[in-house]
Amino acid sequence: MWHNDFPALAALAARGITYLDSAATAQKPAALLLALQTYLSQGAANVHRAGYRLADEVTSAFEACRDDVAAFIGAAQRDEIVFTRSATEAFNLLAYGLEAQINAGDELLLSPLEHHANLLPWQQLAARRGAKLVWLPISASGHIDMAAASALFTPRTKLLAVTQLSNVLGTLQPVRELCTLAAQHGALSVVDGAQGVVHSSVDVRALDCDFYVFSAHKLYGPDGLGVLYGRHHLLNQLPPWQFGGEMVLQVSRDSASFQAAPLRFEAGTPPISAVLALRASLAYLRTLDRSAVAAHEALLLQQLKTGLDQRAGVRRLGDSDAALVSFVVDGVHHADLAQLLDEQGIAVRSGQHCAHPLMATLGVAGSTRVSLGLYSQAADLERFFTALDNALALLQ
Amino acid sequence: MSLPAAAQQVLNLLQQSPGFEGRNRALLQLGNQLPSFASEQRNDEDLVPGCDSQVWLRCERHAETLQFSASSDARLIRGLLACLLLRANGLTAAELALLDWPDWLTQLGLKQQLSPSRANGLNAVVQRMLLLSQAI
Numbered sequence: 001m002w003h004n005d006f007p008a009l010a011a012l013a014a015r016g017i018t019y020l021d022s023a024a025t026a027q028k029p030a031a032l033l034l035a036l037q038t039y040l041s042q043g044a045a046n047v048h049r050a051g052y053r054l055a056d057e058v059t060s061a062f063e064a065c066r067d068d069v070a071a072f073i074g075a076a077q078r079d080e081i082v083f084t085r086s087a088t089e090a091f092n093l094l095a096y097g098l099e100a101q102i103n104a105g106d107e108l109l110l111s112p113l114e115h116h117a118n119l120l121p122w123q124q125l126a127a128r129r130g131a132k133l134v135w136l137p138i139s140a141s142g143h144i145d146m147a148a149a150s151a152l153f154t155p156r157t158k159l160l161a162v163t164q165l166s167n168v169l170g171t172l173q174p175v176r177e178l179c180t181l182a183a184q185h186g187a188l189s190v191v192d193g194a195q196g197v198v199h200s201s202v203d204v205r206a207l208d209c210d211f212y213v214f215s216a217h218k219l220y221g222p223d224g225l226g227v228l229y230g231r232h233h234l235l236n237q238l239p240p241w242q243f244g245g246e247m248v249l250q251v252s253r254d255s256a257s258f259q260a261a262p263l264r265f266e267a268g269t270p271p272i273s274a275v276l277a278l279r280a281s282l283a284y285l286r287t288l289d290r291s292a293v294a295a296h297e298a299l300l301l302q303q304l305k306t307g308l309d310q311r312a313g314v315r316r317l318g319d320s321d322a323a324l325v326s327f328v329v330d331g332v333h334h335a336d337l338a339q340l341l342d343e344q345g346i347a348v349r350s351g352q353h354c355a356h357p358l359m360a361t362l363g364v365a366g367s368t369r370v371s372l373g374l375y376s377q378a379a380d381l382e383r384f385f386t387a388l389d390n391a392l393a394l395l396q
Numbered sequence: 397m398s399l400p401a402a403a404q405q406v407l408n409l410l411q412q413s414p415g416f417e418g419r420n421r422a423l424l425q426l427g428n429q430l431p432s433f434a435s436e437q438r439n440d441e442d443l444v445p446g447c448d449s450q451v452w453l454r455c456e457r458h459a460e461t462l463q464f465s466a467s468s469d470a471r472l473i474r475g476l477l478a479c480l481l482l483r484a485n486g487l488t489a490a491e492l493a494l495l496d497w498p499d500w501l502t503q504l505g506l507k508q509q510l511s512p513s514r515a516n517g518l519n520a521v522v523q524r525m526l527l528l529s530q531a532i
Contacts, residue, residue, distance in 0.1 A: 333470035335449035340472070342511045343416060365469070366449075394420050395471065 016345040023371030035280030065279035074203035082228040082262040087215035088117040090228035095121035097238030104130035118192040142169035142318025164196030170320030221281040225274035235261035242267040324371035334366040340391035402482040423475030430478040431465040446520030455528035489529040
């Protein structure tokens with residue numbers, strides 16, 4: 001359907017590669033390539049400073065992306081959008097920015113589903129401040145147990161950090177309910193939208209979260225660019241964490257004053273071409289009927305789950321709601337399966353998926369993850385299943 | 397230098413087993429011949445860093461020659477390890493240092509089949525073998 005909008009897919013097909021690892025990074029639409037080609041061939045300029053027309057044009061286009069991102073996720077204001085180098089950097093910005101607000105004995109509430117990017121910054125912050133990590137229990141299907149969760153919010157809870165859509169299980173989490181609970185207990189809420197923003201329409205105000213983080217490269221955009229949304233007054237309470245050009249108002253030999261958010265968090269030259277490329281990807285996504293995309297992905301997900309369930313010894317981890325499924329096979333090591341799938345041109349993720357605590361919780365050493373993009377097709381899954389059968393014929 | 401008898405067997409088996417299915421069946425069969433030790437005997441200090449899946453490697457010296465053994469939960473990985481260990485076992489440390497590993501993998505027909513990450517994993521095992529051979 002939208003397959004032809006992504007030039008790399010034809011190149012991959014010509015090499016015999018079936019790409020089923022979109023949760024790691026997505027292929028890019030032709031619109032992104034054109035935007036990069038245009039910017040880089042028509043004249044680069046730095047943003048926010050020079051007083052000449054070319055730089056003004058580039059700055060306008062750069063800042064227009066901030067408007068587009070704000071609209072895309074339903075932010076109330078454009079200056080609630082901070083561009084970072086990655087989603088990981090955005091989490092680190094928050095963990096350092098919030099450090100002064102976290103004291104010994106405070107509790108940070110996390111789920112065992114978290115990607116290391118939304119775990120390690122908090123784990124290390126807790127270690128620096130003598131705070132405690134508290135874990136939200138998950139059900140067998142891979143969903144945060146809300147009944148148990150509500151009992152874990154206490155007056156000591158300072159922060160909730162949860163994923164919207166698990167990168168390992170594909171399970172959608174009750175983020176809105178959790179953020180509401182956090183607000184009722186005076187705790188800040190941080191939502192990892194790295195997978196969620198790709199497969200659902202996000203409205204940060206409806207989610208009622210304080211912070212929302214995602215990366216451009218999973219959203220059919222460029223790598224090297226992350227997005228941090230934060231409520232306006234909360235962002236402006238955070239001190240800057242990196243210092244340099246662009247983020248200052250005035251500098252003397254011994255002191256400096258800084259811009260308001262978002263620029264105070266964008267020290268140095270930002271990833272200009274990546275921001276312009278993301279703008280093109282968002283414009284492309286706006287041309288699509290997102291409910292048709294969701295229906296297409298739901299159909300493929302069903303095909304994937306049904307196919308896995310039909311095969312003896314194959315066990316899905318959790319019960320996925322969207323776009324990706326992890327599975328293990330009785331008596332078969334995930335590394336062996338990965339090797340045989342790779343030999344047959346199937347690109348899927350194998351291992352622990354940057355979520356070691358979750359794999360420990362599930363009691364598995366590793367798994368194989370198949371993940372879909374809006375450009376994935378039924379034929380991709382048919383090739384995957386043929387390859388899986390060939391591999392299991394050898395390994396089982 | 398001539399091939400050790402076990403290495404010659406590995407070479408014969410893989411050369412007689414072309415294609416996706418033949419090659420991988422041969423590797424699974426070789427995995428059963430891997431000089432190995434039980435999972436209960438695995439130590440963290442024997443763990444080879446840089447492998448996708450966990451591999452434990454040990455080296456003993458019998459007179460002047462080296463005897464490696466390895467342990468892994470993954471059956472195909474055990475086959476790949478057997479390809480390395482059966483080539484190296486019985487050599488002296490000096491002979492091992494001169495061994496042309498890329499040539500050996502090419503002779504076995506494995507060079508093209510291994511993904512770069514798997515090839516890196518095997519390279520990590522080879523580097524560890526060299527390190528261990530010099531340490532004892």
